[in-house]
Amino acid sequence: LIPLDFNAHLTATIKAVDVVLLDLFGSQPLPGELERPDRVVEAMRYAALAGGKRLRPFLVIETAKLFGVEGQGVMRTGAALECVHCYSLVHDDLPAMDDDDLRRGQPTTHKKFDEATAILAGDALLTYAFDILADEPTHADAKVRVELVKTLTRASGLGGMVGGQLLDLGAEGRFGDGRPQQLTDVEILKLQAMKTGALLLAGCQMGAIIAGASAADRASLERYGRALGQAFQIADDLLDEEADAAIVGKATGKDAAKGKGTLVRLWGKDAARKRLAELVADAEGALSAFGDKADVLREAARFVANRDR
Ligand code: GRG
Numbered sequence: 001l002i003p004l005d006f007n008a009h010l011t012a013t014i015k016a017v018d019v020v021l022l023d024l025f026g027s028q029p030l031p032g033e034l035e036r037p038d039r040v041v042e043a044m045r046y047a048a049l050a051g052g053k054r055l056r057p058f059l060v061i062e063t064a065k066l067f068g069v070e071g072q073g074v075m076r077t078g079a080a081l082e083c084v085h086c087y088s089l090v091h092d093d094l095p096a097m098d099d100d101d102l103r104r105g106q107p108t109t110h111k112k113f114d115e116a117t118a119i120l121a122g123d124a125l126l127t128y129a130f131d132i133l134a135d136e137p138t139h140a141d142a143k144v145r146v147e148l149v150k151t152l153t154r155a156s157g158l159g160g161m162v163g164g165q166l167l168d169l170g171a172e173g174r175f176g177d178g179r180p181q182q183l184t185d186v187e188i189l190k191l192q193a194m195k196t197g198a199l200l201l202a203g204c205q206m207g208a209i210i211a212g213a214s215a216a217d218r219a220s221l222e223r224y225g226r227a228l229g230q231a232f233q234i235a236d237d238l239l240d241e242e243a244d245a246a247i248v249g250k251a252t253g254k255d256a257a258k259g260k261g262t263l264v265r266l267w268g269k270d271a272a273r274k275r276l277a278e279l280v281a282d283a284e285g286a287l288s289a290f291g292d293k294a295d296v297l298r299e300a301a302r303f304v305a306n307r308d309r
Contacts, residue, residue, distance in 0.1 A: 043121035051104035063207025087125035155202035164195025197229030227283035237262040
């Protein structure tokens with residue numbers, strides 16, 4: 001079970017991250033910018049501030065806290081990562097991708113505004129993430145800032161989230177003869193590690209980088225991040241299965257095609273739940289060097305596995 005104070009902690013983090021995002025999405029141009037057109041600023045705020053669990057910034061904040069590091073730089077790092085996550089959701093919802101009308105219980109950005117504005121708001125969120133990381137208030141040492149930029153680029157780009165999204169669309173049959181492919185579990189694990197795992201792992205890596213963690217501590221946190229990423233995805237797929245089962249007539253069309261590419265479909269729900277429990281245990285075990293200090297991250301692993309949203 002997730003203790004109540006974990007939920008309270010997550011809620012406090014959501015509020016703190018929102019304050020930072022709101023400040024970053026001001027309408028005053030930064031040096032070098034000529035103007036921030038209101039419509040894009042409004043769409044960025046809409047996309048990034050309308051709900052969301054803020055799991056990725058939470059990982060940055062809690063990972064850095066293990067080393068006693070808190071404050072503006074950590075918050076900006078978490079906010080930058082959340083900008084990339086929010087951009088991915090805006091673009092994923094577009095008609096050319098998943099074609100969704102609702103996100104976080106509200107109209108998707110392209111429904112609320114229009115497709116062109118949603119594409120541009122996503123682009124602006126993505127590019128701004130790297131501005132935030134590269135700017136001095138994030139860390140006094142330029143080498144640390146470059147490492148943060150590099151880590152986020154690799155997690156979100158070609159060999160990370162973008163590549164994973166492409167593999168996913170391919171598996172749904174979007175680029176070939178239109179038939180969904182039945183992936184093996186190894187292929188599913190790779191796709192998911194890229195599409196969703198990479199940003200969660202990046203949260204742990206970036207928290208460790210900004211805190212100046214040792215190579216050994218970074219390796220432990222990466223093991224934690226990888227297990228958490230897999231657990232997140234299995235939990236997400238179990239939630240999707242439950243949502244599908246609740247719909248009379250079961251999933252059809254694109255949802256049925258998506259289901260084929262999940263471990264839950266391949267292994268069955270019971271085996272997936274068993275694997276989920278193993279992953280939580282692995283995530284918890286990866287934190288043994290940090291003792292009690294890492295209890296919040298242990299609870300985060302349980303939260304990710306047992307969440308209902
Ligand atoms: C468009 C390049 C590009 C990539 C999109 C992450 C992604 C790739 C698409 C999202 C599709 C999706 C719903 C995947 C399932 C896992 C996932 C990322 C869920 C949303 O993340 P949460 O639960 O969302 O952390 P909140 O709303 O809490 O921020």
